[in-house]
Amino acid sequence: MVLLRRRSTTKDTNDSAVRAGEAAAAAAHASAPPRAPGEDGLPTRIGAAFFDLDNTVMRGASIFHLARGLYARRFFGARDIARFGWQQARFRLGGEHMGHVGDAQEAALSFAQGHTVEEIRVIGEEIFDECMSDKIWPGTRGLAQMHLDAGRQVWLVTAAPIEIATTIAGRLGLTGALGTVSETRDGVYTGRLVGELLHGEAKAEAVRALADREGLDLTDCSAYSDSANDIPMLTLVGDPCAVNPDARLRRHARAHGWRVKDYRTGRKAARIGLPAAAGVGAVAGALVAGTAVRRRVPGRV
Template structure:
């Protein structure tokens, strides 16, 4: 809704004009804060086309941290990985390799790269429909958080760029401003998302029965079922079945052709291997 402003213009003895803008009416039109309600959005393939880590890796490849061929090889491996299984051992191995890649990197450098790469590659891949849904919650005075398996630094940059409240993500251990190669806790995936949402609700005084959650994947059922309103966005087959069975709202912002196709960016959007996008880069660097 457009803001309505009252403008008064006056003229002084020298013929100069001066004006002031009343923001009283504008302030009245802004929704009052609703501290008891919030919305939680998955990132990969829910708010963004494909996986944020894939695009982050593309940005690193463009900066010659490793090659585009490495990214392509990873994308194929991740597509196969999602279609076959999500074994814990595979996730742990990919996580450890990615953590090794970032060991010794300064946090501020990763944040700077995340900002640059978001502007270059990620911003154009934000689903306008999902972004609009997030904005409706903000317009209603509610807070909106991203909940993603991607590193918290990436999630935080995206949340800031989109005007959201904040992000919940995978947290890497930091010492003296640099990554140690270890995690604080585990990947923000599956049941871990629900645990984090519940913890945040306690801290922020949220009534989860009045909160909403949005995701594309059945992996996020723990988060979707811990709130009062669940919405399936661009859902995978398992989530679509569950949403229909439970009467949840389904929003699909893909074209029919894209929705029917198992594309690589969609397949890698699982997020379960939050650091695995850099697997090939680590192996390449270790071989030198």
């Protein structure tokens, strides 16, 4: 059992979010050692960059792409995939209210319980290559590479499971990832989370904990996200940037003088139409897929 350092919470930060953030930081591992000061003629690293995943680095919801890949491997029955698709659509369309986050949490847990960490890690690598690799925003990828070239750490910060988030970070050549941590026993998922989904305030807690561990000065760090739900994380750093922002984040960014980057084509359609279209498409795709799925494999989740 891993014991996590706990700190006092404030009225704005619930205990579950702190626990999730500290668990994410404890599970995060850099893919390469930091460069020495001045090595290869590069400047000394004084900070890091933190990137949200869904609709910031990758088009669409990573957890839905994961669900599609798991469906193809018969992890889900017809009712499961339909329910999962509906919950994900509600999560996106309903403003990501905490009740919807709870539903998404339940769905996220359902696929892993009883499976081994190694099994999910290998499947995650396969699913990234099959379903996710062609959905990376080139513009955001370029921003990440700019930070890497400057000798800075670059971390994904996402509600996706830490195993999947780490795979994506590795495939993109990033430093590492902060993601949702699930409880395991003897290398097998129990079906419970450590804390909660890495979402909203929990992301900010993860970034704080990682900064403490890595000795980062957050005023010299950057953060990128598409969602107003990530304002707590964006507010932590000295250089926040809204990428492909939703309407609420765009307003907030403009009011506070933050940078805004939009890599979508047809800005008005992207800002207003695509979230709804993506959500409806997720439901339709899940329901259509469900009609063809075979019975759940005995012994599978």
